[in-house]
Amino acid sequence: MSSHRQLLYIAIAVAIAIPALTKTDTGQGGAGDVSPAARQLHERAIVVDTHDDTPQRLLFEKGFDIGVRHTNGNIDVPRMREGGLDALFFSIWVPSDVTGPPAVKRSLDLIDSVREAVRTHPNDLVLATTAADIRRAAGEHKIAALMGMEGGHMIDDDLRLLRDYAALGVRYLTLTHFKNNNWADSSTDKPAHNGLTPFGKDVVRELNRLGVMVDISHVADKTFYDALEITKAPVIASHSSCRAISGSPRNMTDDMLRALAKNGGVVMINYEVSFLSEEYRVASDKKSGNVVVQLDAMSKKCGGDEACSTLESARVNREAMEKGELPKVSWEKIIEHIDHAVKVAGADHVGLGSDFDGATMPFGMDDASMMPRITDALLKKGYSSQDVEKILGGNILRVMEQVERVAVGGTRAPSGK
Numbered sequence: 166m167s168s169h170r171q172l173l174y175i176a177i178a179v180a181i182a183i184p185a186l187t188k189t190d191t192g193q194g195g196a197g198d199v200s201p202a203a204r205q206l207h208e209r210a211i212v213v214d215t216h217d218d219t220p221q222r223l224l225f226e227k228g229f230d231i232g233v234r235h236t237n238g239n240i241d242v243p244r245m246r247e248g249g250l251d252a253l254f255f256s257i258w259v260p261s262d263v264t265g266p267p268a269v270k271r272s273l274d275l276i277d278s279v280r281e282a283v284r285t286h287p288n289d290l291v292l293a294t295t296a297a298d299i300r301r302a303a304g305e306h307k308i309a310a311l312m313g314m315e316g317g318h319m320i321d322d323d324l325r326l327l328r329d330y331a332a333l334g335v336r337y338l339t340l341t342h343f344k345n346n347n348w349a350d351s352s353t354d355k356p357a358h359n360g361l362t363p364f365g366k367d368v369v370r371e372l373n374r375l376g377v378m379v380d381i382s383h384v385a386d387k388t389f390y391d392a393l394e395i396t397k398a399p400v401i402a403s404h405s406s407c408r409a410i411s412g413s414p415r416n417m418t419d420d421m422l423r424a425l426a427k428n429g430g431v432v433m434i435n436y437e438v439s440f441l442s443e444e445y446r447v448a449s450d451k452k453s454g455n456v457v458v459q460l461d462a463m464s465k466k467c468g469g470d471e472a473c474s475t476l477e478s479a480r481v482n483r484e485a486m487e488k489g490e491l492p493k494v495s496w497e498k499i500i501e502h503i504d505h506a507v508k509v510a511g512a513d514h515v516g517l518g519s520d521f522d523g524a525t526m527p528f529g530m531d532d533a534s535m536m537p538r539i540t541d542a543l544l545k546k547g548y549s550s551q552d553v554e555k556i557l558g559g560n561i562l563r564v565m566e567q568v569e570r571v572a573v574g575g576t577r578a579p580s581g582k
């Protein structure tokens with residue numbers, strides 16, 4: 166090749182590389198390494214994340230504005246825009262040891278904080294309760310804000326409260342959190358009910374009737390199988406990963422993944438490092454007790470300010486990984502879990518449930534802006550664009566539509582439109 170031509174090739178190569186460099190330099194999500202084809206597909210797809218704990222910040226952090234960019238945490242409007250996130254389920258979560266009327270009051274405060282965040286950011290956010298709402302929001306270039314309730318104890322053993330929450334816009338109920346409640350066993354507690362009690366089964370029936378998704382993340386294996394037996398609609402795991410890769414009881418076994426697929430449901434992969442990496446989980450348990458013990462300790466340290474305890478634990482864990490005190494977990498581990506779940510359950514039954522703002526993120530998936538990396542990695546693995554679109558959001562939209570069809574009567578809140 167002549168030196169003249171060589172120079173020309175170099176000039177062309179530099180010209181092609183410049184836009185990508187500019188993107189990285191301007192902090193465009195730190196995902197500047199994503200191929201143009203992946204970026205296009207990611208932009209075109211409706212991207213849904215079914216589990217984000219940002220309401221703790223909305224409630225506890227005075228002056229927290231979701232509309233501006235933050236240097237901590239994982240979620241805000243600018244970073245969701247950069248990451249092409251079209252819809253997210255804000256988690257309405259109250260710790261398992263807050264029960265009775267105080268849990269109900271806290272739940273209502275969290276629901277209010279989400280609704281107020283939407284009301285005060287009308288150009289960016291819109292309240293959504295149905296799959297059609299999500300599609301409409303995407304068409305209007307707004308981010309659809311949905312709500313999922315994480316922990317059956319928040320209904321205070323009362324179906325009337327469940328109906329009230331549904332009317333306020335809650336669209337899934339995680340049957341338990343880290344501890345058992347009065348009607349369902351958790352995966353991280355000693356079995357007390359052998360799965361679901363008769364009232365627990367009524368809760369599942371009422372969820373079906375209301376068009377609220379049954380979420381089996383966190384529940385004991387027996388609770389999962391009981392719920393599957395009762396439900397008339399597909400169920401979801403809003404934020405769970407694969408137990409074949411990390412042995413946490415919070416993750417799903419291959420048998421559970423197959424049963425979920427048979428039910429038509431979808432497992433939304435969780436990015437928390439201890440659920441992604443067995444090596445990390447074992448080392449972390451040895452260092453400071455299991456994830457439940459760690460969270461309890463941090464909550465006490467932060468005086469019950471749950472935004473503080475989550476952000477602090479994430480900071481401490483990331484620091485320990487950086488210092489080499491704990492094995493470093495990289496974002497590619499998310500792809501490993503997605504791929505495993507797809508192999509076991511099929512591409513129609515897998516999605517994304519990050520646990521952003523509620524967990525320790527792996528390196529390279531530091532916040533919502535980095536989500537296009539997932540699309541890029543799946544394409545590079547040979548996934549078809551159709552399958553990638555399903556995983557990014559198509560599957561959960563399909564489940565929502567099925568759950569809506571199963572619902573009889575309606576207590577759906579107006580969608581904010």
Ligand SMILES: [Zn+2]
Nearest residue numbers: 315382383404
């Ligand atoms: Zn959770």
